[in-house]
Amino acid sequence: MRITPRARTRVAAVAVVAGAATFALSACGSGSDGGADQKIASAAPTHLSGTVSLWHFFSDREAKVIQGVVDDFEKANPDVKVVVHSGQDDEKLRKAIAAGNDVDVAISYSTDIVGNFCQSGAFQDLAKYIARDKVDIGQLLPTARNYTEFDGKRCAMPVLADTYGLYYNKALLSKAGIDAPPKTLDELESDALKLTTYNSDGSIKTLGFNPWMGYQEMAPAHLASATGAKWLDDDGKSVVGSDPGWKELIEWQKSFAEKIGIDKLKKFTAASADEFSAQNDFEIGRVAMNLDGEWRVAFMKDQAPKVDYGTVPFPTAADHTDLYGGGYITGNIGGIAKGSKNPELAWALLKYLTADTSAVVKLANGLQNVPTISSAFDSPDLVRDPHFETFLKIAQDKNSLTTPPSPNGAGYQLAFADWWQKYQTTPGTSDLDAQLKKVDDQINAAASLNSVP
CATH class of the missing domain: 3.40.190.10 (Periplasmic binding protein-like II)
Structure with a gap:
């Protein structure tokens, strides 16, 4: 497709x-x-x-x-x-x-x-x-x-x-003593850290899950179902700065990335093959779990038929377990x-x-x-x-969600993703609220310029 x-x-x-x-x-x-x-x-x-x-x-x-x-x-x-x-x-x-x-x-x-x-x-x-x-x-x-x-x-x-969900390598999880795929973001992080192995020089050999924003399908829209985060209000105005779901996701992702090491993650991600080649990280066992769409099932049949894997809904935040089962569509x-x-x-x-x-x-x-x-x-x-x-x-699933249509197309998604990719490398989080307010302002200004009179 x-x-x-x-x-x-x-x-x-x-x-x-x-x-x-x-x-x-x-x-x-x-x-x-x-x-x-x-x-x-x-x-x-x-x-x-x-x-x-x-x-x-x-x-x-x-x-x-x-x-x-x-x-x-x-x-x-x-x-x-x-x-x-x-x-x-x-x-x-x-x-x-x-x-x-x-x-x-x-x-x-x-x-x-x-x-x-x-x-x-x-x-x-x-x-x-x-x-x-x-x-x-x-x-x-x-x-x-x-x-x-x-x-x-x-x-x-x-x-x-x-639709988007979580792919997991059954053999790698079993080897690490993990009996079942994660259902919460905390479990995903904990399991991923257990599954991550390193080379003798300290660089990453196998990554449990890559939390790097911008890696393959790691995009804000694809994570939103984990907290039910909203993009726009009824008037089409951005609420990424005021919806607590986004802040929760940002803090989780940034902390997760920092525990692995920003420089190590950047180097690992830069060395990844094309997402849709036969050298896809999940297909060759370079990552043990991955956020991906349903099309990967067909790719697995064609490119990695011997890999024993499973698919489940993407985990939710621990305080949003009622949303488990949904995903991005x-x-x-x-x-x-x-x-x-x-x-x-x-x-x-x-x-x-x-x-x-x-x-x-x-x-x-x-x-x-x-x-x-x-x-x-x-x-x-x-x-x-x-x-x-x-x-x-x-x-x-009743908890699945999508990105709302806007006269500005995907402009609001692109602006937020660009900011997030830069923010993940910025030390500290004390100014997060102020930065998200600026993202709201940027999105709303662009939408105003492109609206039809």
């Missing part, structure tokens, strides 16, 4: 969306209704015909999975031709829509564009289509419902999801582009890709990502691997 693998594209999306927010707003129209007043037929067509374009970011094997489902749609509708544009990242998509190119249905790899695309009108409002065709939005995972609409406007539908999203030449046919295709049980299950099995409609979870055709089952449960 990635141009290059998922997490790397997500990092790229954060940078692209944050940096291009103003461009998107000006190019796609300011304050457009996004199709809210479009004229649609009183009933869905009983026969579909014509040509519709589909833009998506998938490539290679994954593009073939998408094509297989598109072929099914065409087979069911023999008078329809879907012109597929694969390998189109979000920046290409953004420019194509702004230029009025032939874009009908578009799939993005980032939920972070939703706030911007809903508000600017780059993606049309789907409300009238959904109401007319009686599409049950209640079938969607609650988190997926949240990240596919903004300010009461549903301009997108979820196209599978990614994100995913791909699809919408009908502003200026679509055949919006009725575009809606039929989008609805098929996101609300048809057989299509969603086929996509989930082929792309090895989490479905987003409840009927797919119940389908006997959904392939259920014991390791993958963990992520299916996380996706359905």
